Amino acid sequence: MTAATELRPSAGQRLAGLARTLISPRGAVFLLLVLLLVAIAVLNPSFAEPSQFIRFIQRVAPVAIVAIGQYFVIVGGEFDLSMGSVVTAQVVIAGNLIGQDESKALPVLALMLGFGAVIGLVNGLIVSFLKVPSFIVTLGMMLALLGAVLYWTGGAATGNPADGFREIGRGGIRGIPVIDILPWSVVILVVVLALAVWFARRPFGRTIIALGDNPTTARFSGTRSWWVKTSTFMISSLSATVAGVLLVGYAGVHPSVGRGYEFTAITAVVLGGVVLGGGRGWVVAAAAGAFALEALFTLLNFAGVPSTYRDAVQGAIIILAVAYSATTFRARRRGRALEAPVVPPPGAPPPAAAPETSPASGAKTDDSPETPATPAPIPSTQRADNETKGGS
Amino acid sequence: MSEPILVAEGLEKSFFGVQVLRGVGLTLHPGEVHGLIGENGAGKSTFMKILAGVYQRDGGTVRIAGAEVDFQHPVQAAEAGLATVFQEFNLLPERTVAENVFVGREPRRFGLVDRRRMVRQTEQLLAELGIDFIDADAPVRRLSVAEQQIVEIVKALSVDARVIQMDEPTAALADHEVELLYAIVARLKARGVAILYVSHRLKEIFDLCDTITVLKDGALVSTGPAAELDTDELVRRMVGRPIETYFPEAEPGTELGEPRLVLRGAGNGYVDGIELELRAGEIVGVAGLQGSGRTELAEAVFGIAPFTRGTMELDGRAIRVTGARQAVREGLALVTEDRKAQGLALNQSVLDNALLVIRSVFSRRTAAVRRELPGVLSSLEVASRGVEQEVQYLSGGNQQKVVLAKWLATEPRVVLMDEPTRGIDVGAKVAVYRLMRRLTREGVAILMISSELPEVIGMSDRIIVMHDGRASAELPARSDEATILAAATGTLAAIELGGGAA
Amino acid sequence: MSTATPTARRRRGRLDSSLVVGIALVVVIAIGAVLVATVGRNFFSPGNIRDILTGMSVLGFVAIGQTLVVLCASLDLSVLYVISLSSLIAADLMAGNPANIPLALAASLGVAGLIGLANGLIVTKLKVNGFIATLGTGLIIKGFLDSNYKGTSGDVPMEFRLIGATGLGPVPVSTILMLAVAVLVWLFLSRTRTGHHIYAVGGNEQVARLSGIRTARPVIVAHVLCSMSAALAGLLLASRSGVGNPTFGAQGGYDLLSIAAVVLGGTLLLGGRGSVWGTIGGVAIFAVVDNVMSVMQVNPFLKDVVRGIVIVAAVAVYASRSVERRRPRFDGGGAPPPAPSPATAEPAASAEPASAEGGVR
Amino acid sequence: GCTTDPSVTDSSEAPESSEEASVEWFDQALFDKQNAERTVVPEGPDGQPWLQTINAELVDTAQFASTGPKKACFANASISNPWRQTGWITMNQQLKVLQDAGVISEMETRDAQDSDDTQIADIDYFIDEGNCDIFLISPNSTAAMTPAVERACDTGKPVVVFDRGVQTDCPVTFIHPIGGFAWGIDTAEFLIDNLEKGDKVVALRILPGVDVLEQRWAAAEKLFDEAGIEAVDYFTGADPAEIKKIISDELAKGDVKGIWMDAGDGAVAAIEAFEDAGADYPVMTGEDEMSFLRKWKETGLTGLAPVYSNFQWRTPLLAAQKIFAGEQVPVEWVLPQSPITAEEVDQYLALNEGMPDGHYAKFGGEDLPGYPQVWEDRVIP
Numbered sequence A: 001m002t003a004a005t006e007l008r009p010s011a012g013q014r015l016a017g018l019a020r021t022l023i024s025p026r027g028a029v030f031l032l033l034v035l036l037l038v039a040i041a042v043l044n045p046s047f048a049e050p051s052q053f054i055r056f057i058q059r060v061a062p063v064a065i066v067a068i069g070q071y072f073v074i075v076g077g078e079f080d081l082s083m084g085s086v087v088t089a090q091v092v093i094a095g096n097l098i099g100q101d102e103s104k105a106l107p108v109l110a111l112m113l114g115f116g117a118v119i120g121l122v123n124g125l126i127v128s129f130l131k132v133p134s135f136i137v138t139l140g141m142m143l144a145l146l147g148a149v150l151y152w153t154g155g156a157a158t159g160n161p162a163d164g165f166r167e168i169g170r171g172g173i174r175g176i177p178v179i180d181i182l183p184w185s186v187v188i189l190v191v192v193l194a195l196a197v198w199f200a201r202r203p204f205g206r207t208i209i210a211l212g213d214n215p216t217t218a219r220f221s222g223t224r225s226w227w228v229k230t231s232t233f234m235i236s237s238l239s240a241t242v243a244g245v246l247l248v249g250y251a252g253v254h255p256s257v258g259r260g261y262e263f264t265a266i267t268a269v270v271l272g273g274v275v276l277g278g279g280r281g282w283v284v285a286a287a288a289g290a291f292a293l294e295a296l297f298t299l300l301n302f303a304g305v306p307s308t309y310r311d312a313v314q315g316a317i318i319i320l321a322v323a324y325s326a327t328t329f330r331a332r333r334r335g336r337a338l339e340a341p342v343v344p345p346p347g348a349p350p351p352a353a354a355p356e357t358s359p360a361s362g363a364k365t366d367d368s369p370e371t372p373a374t375p376a377p378i379p380s381t382q383r384a385d386n387e388t389k390g391g392s
Numbered sequence B: 001m002s003e004p005i006l007v008a009e010g011l012e013k014s015f016f017g018v019q020v021l022r023g024v025g026l027t028l029h030p031g032e033v034h035g036l037i038g039e040n041g042a043g044k045s046t047f048m049k050i051l052a053g054v055y056q057r058d059g060g061t062v063r064i065a066g067a068e069v070d071f072q073h074p075v076q077a078a079e080a081g082l083a084t085v086f087q088e089f090n091l092l093p094e095r096t097v098a099e100n101v102f103v104g105r106e107p108r109r110f111g112l113v114d115r116r117r118m119v120r121q122t123e124q125l126l127a128e129l130g131i132d133f134i135d136a137d138a139p140v141r142r143l144s145v146a147e148q149q150i151v152e153i154v155k156a157l158s159v160d161a162r163v164i165q166m167d168e169p170t171a172a173l174a175d176h177e178v179e180l181l182y183a184i185v186a187r188l189k190a191r192g193v194a195i196l197y198v199s200h201r202l203k204e205i206f207d208l209c210d211t212i213t214v215l216k217d218g219a220l221v222s223t224g225p226a227a228e229l230d231t232d233e234l235v236r237r238m239v240g241r242p243i244e245t246y247f248p249e250a251e252p253g254t255e256l257g258e259p260r261l262v263l264r265g266a267g268n269g270y271v272d273g274i275e276l277e278l279r280a281g282e283i284v285g286v287a288g289l290q291g292s293g294r295t296e297l298a299e300a301v302f303g304i305a306p307f308t309r310g311t312m313e314l315d316g317r318a319i320r321v322t323g324a325r326q327a328v329r330e331g332l333a334l335v336t337e338d339r340k341a342q343g344l345a346l347n348q349s350v351l352d353n354a355l356l357v358i359r360s361v362f363s364r365r366t367a368a369v370r371r372e373l374p375g376v377l378s379s380l381e382v383a384s385r386g387v388e389q390e391v392q393y394l395s396g397g398n399q400q401k402v403v404l405a406k407w408l409a410t411e412p413r414v415v416l417m418d419e420p421t422r423g424i425d426v427g428a429k430v431a432v433y434r435l436m437r438r439l440t441r442e443g444v445a446i447l448m449i450s451s452e453l454p455e456v457i458g459m460s461d462r463i464i465v466m467h468d469g470r471a472s473a474e475l476p477a478r479s480d481e482a483t484i485l486a487a488a489t490g491t492l493a494a495i496e497l498g499g500g501a502a
Numbered sequence C: 001m002s003t004a005t006p007t008a009r010r011r012r013g014r015l016d017s018s019l020v021v022g023i024a025l026v027v028v029i030a031i032g033a034v035l036v037a038t039v040g041r042n043f044f045s046p047g048n049i050r051d052i053l054t055g056m057s058v059l060g061f062v063a064i065g066q067t068l069v070v071l072c073a074s075l076d077l078s079v080l081y082v083i084s085l086s087s088l089i090a091a092d093l094m095a096g097n098p099a100n101i102p103l104a105l106a107a108s109l110g111v112a113g114l115i116g117l118a119n120g121l122i123v124t125k126l127k128v129n130g131f132i133a134t135l136g137t138g139l140i141i142k143g144f145l146d147s148n149y150k151g152t153s154g155d156v157p158m159e160f161r162l163i164g165a166t167g168l169g170p171v172p173v174s175t176i177l178m179l180a181v182a183v184l185v186w187l188f189l190s191r192t193r194t195g196h197h198i199y200a201v202g203g204n205e206q207v208a209r210l211s212g213i214r215t216a217r218p219v220i221v222a223h224v225l226c227s228m229s230a231a232l233a234g235l236l237l238a239s240r241s242g243v244g245n246p247t248f249g250a251q252g253g254y255d256l257l258s259i260a261a262v263v264l265g266g267t268l269l270l271g272g273r274g275s276v277w278g279t280i281g282g283v284a285i286f287a288v289v290d291n292v293m294s295v296m297q298v299n300p301f302l303k304d305v306v307r308g309i310v311i312v313a314a315v316a317v318y319a320s321r322s323v324e325r326r327r328p329r330f331d332g333g334g335a336p337p338p339a340p341s342p343a344t345a346e347p348a349a350s351a352e353p354a355s356a357e358g359g360v361r
Numbered sequence D: 001g002c003t004t005d006p007s008v009t010d011s012s013e014a015p016e017s018s019e020e021a022s023v024e025w026f027d028q029a030l031f032d033k034q035n036a037e038r039t040v041v042p043e044g045p046d047g048q049p050w051l052q053t054i055n056a057e058l059v060d061t062a063q064f065a066s067t068g069p070k071k072a073c074f075a076n077a078s079i080s081n082p083w084r085q086t087g088w089i090t091m092n093q094q095l096k097v098l099q100d101a102g103v104i105s106e107m108e109t110r111d112a113q114d115s116d117d118t119q120i121a122d123i124d125y126f127i128d129e130g131n132c133d134i135f136l137i138s139p140n141s142t143a144a145m146t147p148a149v150e151r152a153c154d155t156g157k158p159v160v161v162f163d164r165g166v167q168t169d170c171p172v173t174f175i176h177p178i179g180g181f182a183w184g185i186d187t188a189e190f191l192i193d194n195l196e197k198g199d200k201v202v203a204l205r206i207l208p209g210v211d212v213l214e215q216r217w218a219a220a221e222k223l224f225d226e227a228g229i230e231a232v233d234y235f236t237g238a239d240p241a242e243i244k245k246i247i248s249d250e251l252a253k254g255d256v257k258g259i260w261m262d263a264g265d266g267a268v269a270a271i272e273a274f275e276d277a278g279a280d281y282p283v284m285t286g287e288d289e290m291s292f293l294r295k296w297k298e299t300g301l302t303g304l305a306p307v308y309s310n311f312q313w314r315t316p317l318l319a320a321q322k323i324f325a326g327e328q329v330p331v332e333w334v335l336p337q338s339p340i341t342a343e344e345v346d347q348y349l350a351l352n353e354g355m356p357d358g359h360y361a362k363f364g365g366e367d368l369p370g371y372p373q374v375w376e377d378r379v380i381p
């Protein structure tokens, strides 16, 4: 096991590993999602029909895409509170600039993407170069952007954009056997998720995580921190743009479209086990967090919970889910530290080989896992390193 | 002799299955200064932390004034009269000196924190130490490292301890400040306080200590009156083996090549007038006291805080490096002194850390490097449970090897190593030394900053000594410790003094 | 290093905390006064001052509490609903009867304290990030409010309304109360152990722990006090309007605004540094900006644009100030220089300047 | 863990305050009053509904009679929704007319951005600093604004309140359309007429706690209940995405025959949810917002557009004119409020062609300067 050689896990080990993953913080969100979906299907069996289920995915797509964008910002160690306003702005832009003229759809789409990129660029540059906390930068952007868009449009959009454009969020490929219709939203979500997974594994994506984990190390390693950071903001603004395109198709233009999306996205990402503060988390889990959140809302709808109680249930579940992750995470981390006896390097001379060692040595040579060295109130440095991230 | 105030017997400690203390014990008497010495990683700090209640011992007993104690927390220890100046700083930079001194046990009057008393007592403590240049009301972030060290000492003194442990208290102090500490120790001693004193500076040990205990690899080597020892004997007990086997010789085929890195009159806000020629296949050691600007020299070369004066040439080309990214592209590598803060992303895997530089600077080479990586890691003898293991679970030495792997992957031509063996065990050290020799044979130029003089002496082809931001001397290979120290303290004239002091 | 004059150092140290906020406030006031004068009004007239101070009071209460929480590196997003809830509890319990005032005050502060306690426990014991924890508790309270209240409720007796309606000259009583709370919190932070420990825990939890501080306690206390001071904001709103309202909190957007005011006041979002007076300064900046925009009848949508820009710009001023490396040993080089010219080199330095074209690539 | 139960209140000290401390918004007396007002033929100039009155009880304003241009101070709740934006545009155009006529010198406006606290401060500022000759107030909420409005009355200057009311009689006049109960009755009766007993109606509500909105639902819910219509209500925040999700889920649960809305925002999304699910169009009540009228026309569904008369935004300034002229004005100026029916849709669509979707068909500004450009471009001062 030395020298970085890996063991090939057997099938049984893999299954056990899968089970462990599901109850682990990393997999908890998938477990939660499955439970919620099953509960919905029990309450309303038609939900499980492919044609209904695909509609559910269509509906989640914008939130999931926003969560994917927010994932990159959070895992890079920052926040993006401006996503909701970007969604709103893009929705209103689409309504006002495209109007009923289908031929404008493509140019305006390009403009929207450009606009999204610029918003992210501005956020990122201010965070990187003016050293303003991203919480504040994106909060300011959230206010300013929404105000500017409302000012520009006199508070409301002219109207829904042309149906051709709205088809992206509303329509799909019809006549598919089992599912009847394959909404474009679903296709786009799959593409975005695939891109995100691919991107997160690319050198650049891994650099984002490393930067979120330890910005100093990243800087000393030659990372162009400002660009990496800025790009995460651009990704999130672009994902908000895509969500805006889907939403304007799905629902139409209104200045309240996108309201609260930043919090929904952050919640989804955290539900997905991504650590606020950066450096830890899996993009698929973040998307799953969005699905879990939407499934929760749907479940509450189907269960007939009065709409006023929904927030309360949502709040409780978020706290419990995150507390579960946070506490099991700590427990596991402790456990892991225990089960990780570091094999001394073969090159190292055995300690006892030193000529003048005290005779008292050798009293305790077994590799038995030691308790992690610390009294309760003082964690050893090993644990301390991520405690600051995982904790409050 | 009086009754012992502290008796520790047979202390044992393991971290994750690696035993770092094997039945170590010692006895402290009131008014005694007890030196605890040993190599890096010998277990000195661990021993102190067990006494202080930071770590729980696995075995052994500790008695204070005859009563057996088992501290769960340093505050308990402090209440029992045992205070500790830890090796790492434990200060809150945003708080004032007085607030730091009294954090956790602020004095109160009518239920409110008595700020004035806090400041007054701090000033008093400072005055007792004869220090007038630290403002008790100034935020600690404004203090220099030395001043911060003094605050740490004051913090320990403020509990009115009967036993004070000091873990390398002079590491960050300049000469006259060391004198100051001497005075402090003398005063404490006169008060009947027992002091357990750790230092790597043997001269200090002989100047101050009544008794000396030597640790090696977590085990007790000897304990006895200082008067019975001299420097040579002490070193022999500490190191326990001839230094020749410790530092590998240059590998056959290593050739001194063209100058790779040349600095002429280079300087910035932190270093000044640096003259340096680093040739292919050469290891140049940089010695100096802490705070002498060695790290800043490396950082300047690497573009973290670029030079603003003078010239820098790389392979004969004049260049200005203004950022780490550019430095990496130019073939430079910087193994930073603070592994955890600057060298690693602790939550990431071995693989991710090893690929960090490649991914962010030469991303197109990632796939190729990734294929070679297992080979590199095994050649460095990295012990891990696989490349997917998070580096935070690795031992310090293995972490350091991951840092080295990260840089080797970039195939650098000039490697700047800042304390490359800090906090890693003997075996890992030898591995690092071997690696350095291998690199030089391949024509790499190495600038090695180290606080461990034997290492500097054992590995360097030439030695630069820094003092107060300037290169105060350039010494040939195998220069003796005394000369280096003299240059480091800016008192080259005192060369003769060093070795024979005791 | 030992000879550096401590006084000079101190002056620099003090400059970048509350003082900068004060300077920023003065600048904002100066600009505001000029702008207000251009529309023929007097910025310093009693009515205008009263408007500004009134604008400060509610946000001031919330931001004071938020300061405590931010100082220990947490956040409180639930203040929004605590404000509404406390206004409702108070107005309902008072029910127009002055005799009920003490009970009503005790009840709303008590409930708020319990909510803060819950927040603190969730953050410290369940290890849920403050952002998420308080987002969650906020939603729970919101659900409670929406389910149990359908609009304004209760009746605040005249005696209690006077607090919101009277003033000493141009200074409203509510502002005086707010400033009194600020003084109390300032005393709490500077004169109690828990206050000191809040800074310690926010600054470095490890160090705090090593120093024997039970680190959960200050965080919990901060959350409790934050909720209670949000409740004071709710009480003030009830006093000013005569009723409780389940949307009082949301109307003012006090969650994010209070955090922005805290950061604007120079408190580190990561905890450990900051002061109540800075926060009051931040709140005052907001109030002045709002007042000036109202007097100038700025389009309401544009007001948000200006607010957004002010928040970022003001924090940028502080942030860029606090980016300081260690002190340079050699003058001339200074902190990371933007475009150092080799010409400034000392005489000893080499003659040949580093050529630009020889360098990169 | 809360110590109060809102339904338990000490009623001894709470006179005539039906809203205060009440869980239910339903108020039989008000319901009956508004129900009756629906069928009253309004008095006043033909074709100028903003000057018409219903069951007016006039009050003398001779004490305010005075010549010369006057300064109006307008404390506005907000312009945060399309209805208020449209009205605000109309009001400003009306202002121009009155300024040209030398009645009003200027109107100083403070916008409270939906905050009670801000609006109270705004009114106090006007009292101290405004040099106001008349206060126009569109309260952000009924009970909370009462003390501030009383302070404005105490200055002795005329006070005009419109849209939402306050719990005091001190203003010279309180201008509003018939009200929420009338809306609720209009819409519920329409749905009941067009649906069968046992059919399901989904009610889409914007937000809780605003009296004019709550009363709409209070009336409708009562009538649905009596008629055996199954109605479920949701708060949507006017977010069309939210609306669409809600309808989709309801459709997944079973047939939805009717849609009831307490405001027109988002009507389109509701209709589209039916289209996307392949379900039959519901019987639906929206509002006179253009987006709904257009979609209604396009789909040909069975619909009704209840109206919360947007033209009321003209009335306060016109009331000011009357007050300064010493003319009598109604104490409670009830403006007509009649829904747009299927027969009238074409007419209103034609009338408002070119207006944005967020425009309100019965905005009543056709005779004002700037028509139609100002409304088409949504020029917000």
Ligand SMILES: Nc1ncnc2c1ncn2[C@@H]1O[C@H](COP(=O)(O)OP(=O)(O)OP(=O)(O)O)[C@@H](O)[C@H]1O
Residues within 6 Å of the ligand: A373, A380, A381, A382, B015, B016, B020, B038, B039, B040, B041, B042, B043, B044, B045, B046, B047, B087, B396, B423, B424, B425
């Ligand atoms: N918290 C810890 N977890 C794991 N290993 C540890 C921990 N603390 C110390 N060690 C290991 O224990 C050994 C002894 O370390 P210790 O810090 O006591 O050495 P030291 O003698 O003080 O060295 P130095 O002179 O460098 O300060 C080292 O190998 C170190 O890596």
Ligand SMILES: Nc1ncnc2c1ncn2[C@@H]1O[C@H](COP(=O)(O)OP(=O)(O)OP(=O)(O)O)[C@@H](O)[C@H]1O
Residues within 6 Å of the ligand: B143, B144, B145, B288, B289, B290, B291, B292, B293, B294, B295, B296, B297, B337, B451, C001, C326, C327, C328, C329
């Ligand atoms: N003039 C100065 N005033 C205050 N602090 C200084 C000064 N110069 C250096 N320091 C501090 O001293 C510490 C060590 O300095 P530096 O890294 O330059 O020296 P070094 O010789 O590399 O020391 P080390 O042995 O710690 O690596 C740094 O943290 C730096 O902040």
Ligand SMILES: [Mg+2]
Residues within 6 Å of the ligand: B044, B045, B046, B087, B167
């Ligand atoms: Mg040590």
Ligand SMILES: [Mg+2]
Residues within 6 Å of the ligand: B294, B295, B296, B337, B418
């Ligand atoms: Mg160094």
